[in-house]
Amino acid sequence: MSPGIFWFRRDLRLADNPALDRACASHEKLLLVYIDDDRKQPYDARRAWLARSLQSLAADIGERGGTLHVLAGNPDSLLPRLAAASGAEAVHVSAMQEPDADARDARLAAMLARDNVALRRAGGRLLTDPDLVRTRDDAPYRVFTPFFKAARPAWRHRSRVAPGRFRCLELPASLAGALSPIAAPQPGWDRGFWQAWTPGETGARRRLDTFTERLDAYPAERDVPAIDGTSRLSPHLHFGEISVGRALDAARAHGGNGADKFIAELGWREFAYYVLHHWPDSVEENHNRRFDGLAWRHDPAALDAWQRGRTGVPLVDAGMRQLWHEGWMHNRVRMVVASWLTKHMGHHWRDGAAWFMRTLVDADIANNALGWQWVAGTGVDAAPYFRIFNPVTQSRRFDPRGLYLRRWLPELALLDDVAIHAPWEAGHVPRGYPPRPMVDLAAGRAAALARLKSVSG
Structure with missing residues (x-):
């Protein structure tokens, strides 16, 4: 059997990996690679996770006698070079199920075919x-x-066991210059992530x-x-x-x-x-195009306050601070912070979606776009435009003792279980915390309803 290449992408596992299973069955030896084509992008939470995930994968492969090569560059140029230098007759990948990635696969398949190399995709995601x-x-x-x-x-689902042993090709010497393991962020702003995740x-x-x-x-x-x-x-x-x-x-x-x-x-x-x-355009455009005429607010200072957890609304701020520390946020709270940004603050859902893509370790374009458009009321299967989360009501219902709030908002830790959800209602002005919400809850709701009703027709 001829040598082959296995290109890891977002299938960083050995078991239950149909593409890897087929590659092992098709070739006596494999060249195992991950190609980092995002190294010039801003270092975000997902990249911090990726660095550690690849280290774990490399160790798992090493225990089975193989080597994972992490390369930096453009797959369009690196893969044909790898195939030519290694003599591989096929490149195996898991389908990403994303429009841009699928288009790239089609382009790569055509390029590789000119050199009689097959691109073989399998499902699994x-x-x-x-x-x-x-x-x-x-x-x-x-x-x-x-x-x-x-x-x-x-x-x-058909369960597949991990390969027991790898027989791997050496990385061709002509590609040694592309080796570039993903480093941890400096300074280590991600250290809080690893208290919660492995x-x-x-x-x-x-x-x-x-x-x-x-x-x-x-x-x-x-x-x-x-x-x-x-x-x-x-x-x-x-x-x-x-x-x-x-x-x-x-x-x-x-x-x-x-x-x-x-x-x-x-x-x-x-x-x-x-x-x-x-509907691939739903990543950037309203699925319901009647909302294209909506007048969104643009206020960088207000957006920054939301991002840093300084809105004066305890549940919103607790969620945003959890996001900073863990690279993750509880799903109920995600809906609340998204509603606050798009409804009470009047910011475009794209502002929130972009921030989540930078700061969530689990952010992907499909779930992120669907979730934000659902809350904003602009998407497929969207919540009705008049559904606006009241963050104080949500806080009292789902965190009645204020345990979540106290964990992420130490400024409010001494308030009682009633006052902590809305300190301003009882006249409290906690030291170091905004004295009132940046947007009045009732006025913000009324303004959002009027704005949304004008284009909901």
């Missing part, structure tokens, strides 16, 4: 083929529930096992930000350190209401990529 799930009118679904009902019956396939499996043990409590606890009630699998799924199929199998094996609710959340991830596939 999703459970759904977006082209096969259609309405009775042969159109894409725009609403989650009917999509979920149509897609779920076809979800299948990147890599082993960390992902442990996270799934821990979550499965308390899956029965998931429906009741998932909306409570002060406790560890969610799966926290999102960054592991984003980087492909664990397959969505393995998460699905674990839930199905456990069964019960908690499993059903979790599977529905996996369905939302599937739906996000489904929407991205059919």
Whole structure:
């Protein structure tokens, strides 16, 4: 059998990796590479995670006698050079299921074919083929529930074990100059992340096992930000350190209401990529184009206050500070901070989406765009434009004792369980904290309703 290349992307695992399984079966020796084509971009939270995830993957490969080569450059030029220098007859990859990446794969396939090298793609990132799930009118679904009902019956997963041993090609000497491992950020602003996370396939499996043990409590606890009630699998799924199929199998094996609710959340991830596939412009443009005429506010100082957790609204500020420290935010709180930015503050959802892409370790273009447009009311399956989260009501309902607020807002730690949710209502002016919300809750809601109603027609 001829030599081959396996190109890791966001499938940073050895088990349940269909593309890697096929590559190992097709070639006696493999050249294992990761190509870093984002090194000139700003260093964001995902990149900090990626550096550690690749270290974990390299160690797992090394234990099996192989070597992972992390290269820096453009895959369009590096892969043909790698194939030519190594004598590889095929490059194996996992499909990314993102429009730009899929277009690049098509371009690469054509380039490699000119040198008689095949680009072989396999699935593994999703459970759904977006082209096969259609309405009775042969159109894409725009609403989650009917999509979920149509897609779920076809979800299948075949478990694959990790390769027991790798036989690897040496990196051709002509490509040695492209070696460039991803360094940790300097200064180490990400140190708080690793108090909460363990990147890599082993960390992902442990996270799934821990979550499965308390899956029965998931429906009741998932909306409570002060406790560890969610799966926290999102960054592991984003980087492909664990397959969505393995998460699905674990839930199905456990069964019960908690499993059903979790599977529905996996369905939302599937739906996000489904929407991205059919409406790729939704990453930057309103899905509902009638909102194109909406007058969004542009206030850099206000946006900065939101980003730093200085809005004067405790639940919003706690969420933004959790984001700074952990590179993650509880999902209930994500909806609240997004509503505050787009509705009360009147900023474009793209402002929030861009910030989340920089600061979330689990940010990807599909889930990020779907979530922000859902809250803003501009997207497919969007919340009604008149749905505006009241951050104080949300705080009192889901964090009644103020445990989440006290963790992330030490300025408010001495307030009682009633006052901590809205200090200004009781006349409190905590030292070091804004005395009042930057936008009055009632006035901001009224202004948002008027603004949205003018274009909702």
